[in-house]
Amino acid sequence: MSEALESDASLLVVVLDINASAWARSPLALDDALQQTIIFINAYLALKPSNQLVVLASTRSECRTLYPAEPGSISDGEDIRVYEQFRAADIAILSGVRALLSSASAAASRAQTEDSEHSLISRALSKALCHINQMRSSTLDAVWPRVLVLSAGVDAAAEYISLMNGIFAAQRMGVLIDVCKVAGAGDSVFLQQAAEISGGVYLRVDARAGWSLLQTLLFGFLADHYTRQVLYLPGNERTDFRATCFCHKRIVDIGFVCSVCLSIFCRMTPVCSTCHTKFAVRGGRVERPAANGANNGTQGTARTISQQLSTASTTSTLV
Amino acid sequence: MLLIPGEVIHHSSETVYNRDDGKLLVTNKRLAWCRNGAERPTCEVLFENFLTQQVSTAASKKVRLRISAQNPESATGSEPIVLTFNWSNPNSVAAKADREELLAALAMFTPRRSQASGAAAAGTGQSVGATSANAAPAGPSARPQGVNAGTSSNAAAGGSLTSQNNTKFSSVKIGRIPASAEEIKIRQEVLSKNEDLSKLHNTLVIAGLISEDEFWSTRKNILETQAIQMQLRKGSSSTWLDLAPNTQTSGDFRYTITPNVARRIFTEFPQVKKAYIANVPHKVAEKEFWKRFVTSQFFNRGRTADGSRGSRDTIFDECTLEEDAVFGNTNRYDLAYLTGLLDLTRTQEDSIETGNAPDFTMRPSLVDNKLPLFRRFNHHSELVLQSVLNSKRKHIEIEHTAADRALRDATILEDLEIPEPEKKIKLSIQDRSRYFTSMSKGGSDSQADPDMQDAGPMDIDSVHTALKVSFNISRSIEGYGDTQKTIANLSRSAQLVGLQKRPNRIKELNIPDELMKAIAECHGAGTEMLRHLWLLMRLPSTPERWQRGEKIVTAFSNVQQRIRETIAKANTMESKNPKLGSTVEKMLQPITESLDTGKKAFAGRGKPKSAR
Numbered sequence: 001m002s003e004a005l006e007s008d009a010s011l012l013v014v015v016l017d018i019n020a021s022a023w024a025r026s027p028l029a030l031d032d033a034l035q036q037t038i039i040f041i042n043a044y045l046a047l048k049p050s051n052q053l054v055v056l057a058s059t060r061s062e063c064r065t066l067y068p069a070e071p072g073s074i075s076d077g078e079d080i081r082v083y084e085q086f087r088a089a090d091i092a093i094l095s096g097v098r099a100l101l102s103s104a105s106a107a108a109s110r111a112q113t114e115d116s117e118h119s120l121i122s123r124a125l126s127k128a129l130c131h132i133n134q135m136r137s138s139t140l141d142a143v144w145p146r147v148l149v150l151s152a153g154v155d156a157a158a159e160y161i162s163l164m165n166g167i168f169a170a171q172r173m174g175v176l177i178d179v180c181k182v183a184g185a186g187d188s189v190f191l192q193q194a195a196e197i198s199g200g201v202y203l204r205v206d207a208r209a210g211w212s213l214l215q216t217l218l219f220g221f222l223a224d225h226y227t228r229q230v231l232y233l234p235g236n237e238r239t240d241f242r243a244t245c246f247c248h249k250r251i252v253d254i255g256f257v258c259s260v261c262l263s264i265f266c267r268m269t270p271v272c273s274t275c276h277t278k279f280a281v282r283g284g285r286v287e288r289p290a291a292n293g294a295n296n297g298t299q300g301t302a303r304t305i306s307q308q309l310s311t312a313s314t315t316s317t318l319v
Numbered sequence: 320m321l322l323i324p325g326e327v328i329h330h331s332s333e334t335v336y337n338r339d340d341g342k343l344l345v346t347n348k349r350l351a352w353c354r355n356g357a358e359r360p361t362c363e364v365l366f367e368n369f370l371t372q373q374v375s376t377a378a379s380k381k382v383r384l385r386i387s388a389q390n391p392e393s394a395t396g397s398e399p400i401v402l403t404f405n406w407s408n409p410n411s412v413a414a415k416a417d418r419e420e421l422l423a424a425l426a427m428f429t430p431r432r433s434q435a436s437g438a439a440a441a442g443t444g445q446s447v448g449a450t451s452a453n454a455a456p457a458g459p460s461a462r463p464q465g466v467n468a469g470t471s472s473n474a475a476a477g478g479s480l481t482s483q484n485n486t487k488f489s490s491v492k493i494g495r496i497p498a499s500a501e502e503i504k505i506r507q508e509v510l511s512k513n514e515d516l517s518k519l520h521n522t523l524v525i526a527g528l529i530s531e532d533e534f535w536s537t538r539k540n541i542l543e544t545q546a547i548q549m550q551l552r553k554g555s556s557s558t559w560l561d562l563a564p565n566t567q568t569s570g571d572f573r574y575t576i577t578p579n580v581a582r583r584i585f586t587e588f589p590q591v592k593k594a595y596i597a598n599v600p601h602k603v604a605e606k607e608f609w610k611r612f613v614t615s616q617f618f619n620r621g622r623t624a625d626g627s628r629g630s631r632d633t634i635f636d637e638c639t640l641e642e643d644a645v646f647g648n649t650n651r652y653d654l655a656y657l658t659g660l661l662d663l664t665r666t667q668e669d670s671i672e673t674g675n676a677p678d679f680t681m682r683p684s685l686v687d688n689k690l691p692l693f694r695r696f697n698h699h700s701e702l703v704l705q706s707v708l709n710s711k712r713k714h715i716e717i718e719h720t721a722a723d724r725a726l727r728d729a730t731i732l733e734d735l736e737i738p739e740p741e742k743k744i745k746l747s748i749q750d751r752s753r754y755f756t757s758m759s760k761g762g763s764d765s766q767a768d769p770d771m772q773d774a775g776p777m778d779i780d781s782v783h784t785a786l787k788v789s790f791n792i793s794r795s796i797e798g799y800g801d802t803q804k805t806i807a808n809l810s811r812s813a814q815l816v817g818l819q820k821r822p823n824r825i826k827e828l829n830i831p832d833e834l835m836k837a838i839a840e841c842h843g844a845g846t847e848m849l850r851h852l853w854l855l856m857r858l859p860s861t862p863e864r865w866q867r868g869e870k871i872v873t874a875f876s877n878v879q880q881r882i883r884e885t886i887a888k889a890n891t892m893e894s895k896n897p898k899l900g901s902t903v904e905k906m907l908q909p910i911t912e913s914l915d916t917g918k919k920a921f922a923g924r925g926k927p928k929s930a931r
Contacts, residue, residue: 020782030786030787030788031786031787031789032799034788035789035794036796036799038792039792080790080791081793082792082793090792091790094790094792095788097788098788101786101788157751157752157753158752160751160754161751203809205800207800210800210804210805211800211805211808212800212805213799213800214796214799214800215800215802215805216805216809219805231813232813232814232816233813234808234810234811234812234816235812235816246753260746261746261748263753263754273749274748274753275746275748275749276747276749
């Protein structure tokens with residue numbers, strides 16, 4: 001891919017993590033976070049007339065596209081005093097979130113299950129990539145796409161594979177994934193990797209320590225591809241990529257990675273204990289991590305982490 | 320001869336020096352030659368100035384010894400003085416035996432200058448082994464003052480003899496498994512190529528801190544690479560065989576055909592090879608054959624555009640005919656063997672407008688006399704290309720089936736084929752939570768915010784009622800975060816990223832090259848020593864290990880001295896960087912601290928009981 005020009009437009013896909021449980025515990029209220037996000041989005045739209053925007057919102061039960069909204073879905077009842085160009089987006093986002101909240105509330109009370117802080121982001125990420133692909137193929141002009149995830153909940157282990165697949169897809173498509181951890185306890189390890197792998201920025205806004213969300217958004221995430229070439233953006237200064245093995249929970253520098261499910265083992269095993277893939281191992285026992293036979297389609301192969309990293313930096317490396 | 324106090328004569332030989340008869344004396348202090356009857360030696364070499372010794376070959380009539388030594392009055396590195404002694408005993412066998420005795424005595428005292436070769440040899444349990452005293456220098460570490468590898472007689476004894484007298488040499492550890500001569504050669508090659516490594520080798524192995532094997536055990540990859548490089552064989556030359564004659568004074572031409580040249584002629588002219596086998600030597604002598612070859616029309620038509628030069632010759636006319644027959648035979652292009660495909664891109668290059676016109680030089684009748692030259696060039700090109708492929712001459716597959724197959728392959732369009740369904744296995748992951756535990760380091764991250772964790776599960780209804788969406792986005796956002804603090808955090812983070820990403824931030828410090836080198840050396844030597852020290856400390860303590868550890872710790876002072884010198888140098892040096900001294904100090908800080916830690920840890924460990 002060639003380098004971005006100053007005149008090139010951007011395509012920003014904002015993924016809002018509307019995890020009710022996480023937001024309820026957050027020191028920064030959802031309402032205020034939304035307001036500041038909208039200011040950021042307006043700033044983005046104001047930067048360049050050709051800038052394009054997609055806003056997705058994801059709850060535990062569903063993922064919706066808030067903007068561009070389907071015609072007729074927005075009620076004109078609410079009035080926002082903003083610049084006319086921003087109005088459509090702002091109303092779509094706010095009313096969309098409101099609708100999503102009420103339906104999520106209904107779904108939660110119907111199911112009577114305990115709401116979890118685990119967010120499901122992979123769905124939204126896939127959808128974002130679809131939007132980007134669609135917009136790219138529908139225009140002849142150069143458009144530089146990026147995704148901004150406003151994350152609130154904690155990582156859900158169940159979606160690791162799908163999230164990783166999404167991240168690698170984004171990497172191949174040249175899509176940056178920026179992550180702003182707005183609420184929720186601690187850092188999101190998965191999303192940190194998403195930002196690192198795709199070349200985006202990961203920043204955590206600690207509202208309790210007095211961090212300002214709007215300021216972080218404006219300083220950290222507003223810059224487009226062209227500007228990023230000349231800027232040192234904050235974030236990513238110490239992403240820990242060390243991985244622990246699945247079998248003993250030890251931090252490993254060199255280990256075995258299942259080529260099918262990316263499980264990490266400190267010792268060679270003939271069968272992956274995570275996905276039950278049988279490995280084709282030539283020459284009997286393997287004493288130390290070494291390259292193994294080729295994948296014949298029906299059987300997996302065990303690869304060393306370093307090998308794995310050369311193709312897909314998923315798991316670990318020496319920091 | 321008058322002796323220096325404490326001096327003892329170990330051997331004396333009757334020798335001639337500068338046509339004077341006298342005695343060559345080996346004492347415990349020096350090598351001296353004294354004219355018969357004289358009290359003071361005419362010439363003497365103190366052992367510390369001793370450089371090399373050379374002996375006459377076994378076959379030579381005269382029995383000689385040549386000593387080269389540093390001139391004590393001039394600076395190091397100046398031309399050495401060379402002294403040659405002839406044994407006066409006419410019986411060369413007796414003289415040789417006497418010389419050997421003298422050399423054995425000499426070997427007891429002469430210091431080992433050639434550290435690398437000496438160490439490599441002794442460290443791996445190999446004797447120097449060379450019969451000639453001036454063996455080739457082993458590497459840069461041997462550069463200082465040449466080599467005194469020793470003569471055949473003292474080579475075997477050298478190891479044991481010198482080890483008693485020369486502490487520097489004896490301290491080199493002998494590896495358990497002696498390295499093969501090949502391995503030693505590889506190591507020497509590596510050292511001679513890599514100056515930094517050889518310096519490290521000097522400080523560690525020659526100083527006796529670690530053994531040769533230990534030094535190389537961590538650098539196996541370097542040795543392997545070197546071994547592979549040394550195994551690579553040179554391919555055959557791709558140059559055009561140009562047989563140029565030497566013009567004699569009489570005006571004659573003279574060709575020199577060595578077996579090597581002959582071999583190349585055979586590859587270039589297969590016909591000549593055939594003719595050679597058929598005619599030499601029973602029909603014509605080899606000399607005569609080559610003479611006829613260079614004068615023949617066959618040879619000369621390939622050399623000049625004028626095809627008629629050279630004389631006719633029965634042998635080589637046949638070659639000419641044969642060559643023409645091969646190339647002129649249009650049956651080679653049997654239509655049946657050609658594929659029926661027309662390559663439309665063939666003439667794409669021909670574009671008269673841009674100057675890339677179709678080639679007109681290859682019209683058959685026009686260049687008939689130049690044809691052999693063309694063929695020669697083509698044949699040569701073919702040979703060169705084939706030598707690269709490292710394959711024997713491949714014949715073009717002349718089968719009808721091959722042509723048919725090519726035609727079929729070219730007409731199959733993949734897009735129109737029915738795709739075969741891929742074999743797929745469903746991914747069934749048993750326990751997805753394992754990914755999470757793998758990433759989150761046992762949940763240390765998730766516990767970063769204890770307040771959140773303590774909140775406990777919340778009521779669903781209260782969760783949802785608490786969340787509202789206000790459409791008044793123009794309300795004040797004051798009080799949502801500290802802007803000063805945020806910007807400070809962001810810029811600190813960006814600064815860190817900038818520091819990490821700046822590609823040449825070490826270059827920006829403007830540290831002079833020599834300082835940089837010195838710093839790298841301090842780090843290299845220090846880390847290597849520390850590694851071995853920590854290894855020794857991890858292993859069960861034995862007196863021998865303890866001694867080695869102690870030796871390494873004492874050697875720390877050398878590194879620390881070097882560090883101090885480097886810092887001092889940096890402080891006095893002129894540089895664009897005003898804070899060069901403190902920068903260098905900061906760069907050397909980690910190694911200084913590590914050395915101290917290592918030293919303390921070793922001191923805290925104490926001697927093993929048996930060593931006391």
